[in-house]
Amino acid sequence: MSDKKCTVRRNVLVEARVVLDPPDLPYWANTPERRMEALKDWVKEVQDFYRDHRSRDMDGLDVEAEYKDLCSVCGQEWEAAEDDETKETYCAYCGATLEAETKSVGDVKL
């Protein structure tokens, strides 16, 4: 533990990305390497589709948000640890003692 006091920042938006899920991949895409190959083939098909269809009215595009609980001191994902003697909770990453838990900060509901 350290002398620092931290709070847990719950449900913080840490990443947003566009996800376009492929249809079922071929049966042979059954290893990470083959899956990569199949996905590259599929991406090329999608790019060809976009080139040929400028209206871009494709289904299945979505924004995926990623939320995490973060330590207010070090910014790492919150992982609680407990001091055996004092029973105080502290950040397992930086050792700051948990002071209080805060409400969501800057979260965006999609």
Ligand SMILES: [Zn+2]
């Ligand atoms: Zn920390």
